[in-house]
Amino acid sequence: xWLYLCDNVVGGEVSGVAQxxxxxxxxxxxxxxxxxxxxxxxxxxxxxxxxxxxxxxxxLLGPKAHRRDVxxxxxxxxxxxxxxxxxxxxxxxxxxxxxxxxxxxxxVTVRVEAFNMSQxxxxxxxxMADAGEAAAEARDAxxxxxxxxxxxxxxxxxxxxxxxxxxxxxxxxPAGYERAVAAEVISWTIWPPGPPIAVIMTTMWLQxxxxxxxxxxxxxxxRGFRVKPRDTEQGT
Numbered sequence: 530x531w532l533y534l535c536d537n538v539v540g541g542e543v544s545g546v547a548q549x550x551x552x553x554x555x556x557x558x559x560x561x562x563x564x565x566x567x568x569x570x571x572x573x574x575x576x577x578x579x580x581x582x583x584x585x586x587x588x589l590l591g592p593k594a595h596r597r598d599v600x601x602x603x604x605x606x607x608x609x610x611x612x613x614x615x616x617x618x619x620x621x622x623x624x625x626x627x628x629x630x631x632x633x634x635x636x637v638t639v640r641v642e643a644f645n646m647s648q649x650x651x652x653x654x655x656x657m658a659d660a661g662e663a664a665a666e667a668r669d670a671x672x673x674x675x676x677x678x679x680x681x682x683x684x685x686x687x688x689x690x691x692x693x694x695x696x697x698x699x700x701x702x703p704a705g706y707e708r709a710v711a712a713e714v715i716s717w718t719i720w721p722p723g724p725p726i727a728v729i730m731t732t733m734w735l736q737x738x739x740x741x742x743x744x745x746x747x748x749x750x751x752r753g754f755r756v757k758p759r760d761t762e763q764g765t
Contacts, residue, residue, distance in 0.1 A: 555723065555756035555758060556756065557620055557728065557754070558754070559753070560749055560754075561621075562625070566589070566623055566635075567621060567622070567623040568613065568624075573614065573617060578607060579607045582604075583604075583607075586602035586605075587603075605635060606624075609624055613640060619641065621639070621640070622638075622639070622640045623638075624638055625638075625742070636736065636743075637732060637746060638734070639730070639731070639746065641731075643726055643728050644726065645726055646720075655693050655725060656693060657688055660686035660718075660720070664685050667684035668683075679700040679711055680699075683699070684698075690755060691754045692719055693719075694718060695717070696717050697715070697717075698715045700714075701714055712734065713733070713735075713737075714733045716730065716731045716732070717747065721756045730750050730754070
């Protein structure tokens, strides 16, 4: 299923802290599995996110749902929304539930971000050589702020239809939480033609059971990602 995702505000530093800075110069189009629940924009704009999440849970489960199931799903959505909020603004954020919304917690989380790289890369366009250098740096220095890497980081460069890209796969734990369950992460960074903007797709899961489907989700989004020109006459 193809989803035309909402506009995002682009900006920030390569460290990943996004700041307001204007519209994306193109519309991102991402193939998203029908099994993925995507948070709509109003979820992040809600005055009371918890209330919104419980209302959304009731909508997803239907009028015959048990109150306990609605409460559990609402709490699940609210918890993930709290995790996604520090990454705002986002292009997209979603959850994978298998076999359905009653099976909690969500098995896989997905977020898509866009960053303006002009401050660290100048105005020139990214190339495959740049993607190769980024992959080499990711293998040599895999640690991100707030993360404790576990084992070897795999990183390689690819030429995708949307432009040069890097795929990174690693195991991490939150810094300061030694007893936390390790998460496996696949992150794709894609540099579409035009202004130096990096689109970063992060797919994360905790249970090995979800490994195959998570990898399929991550790679499917990246390989199917494309950008389309904006309709400047309508301002969209």
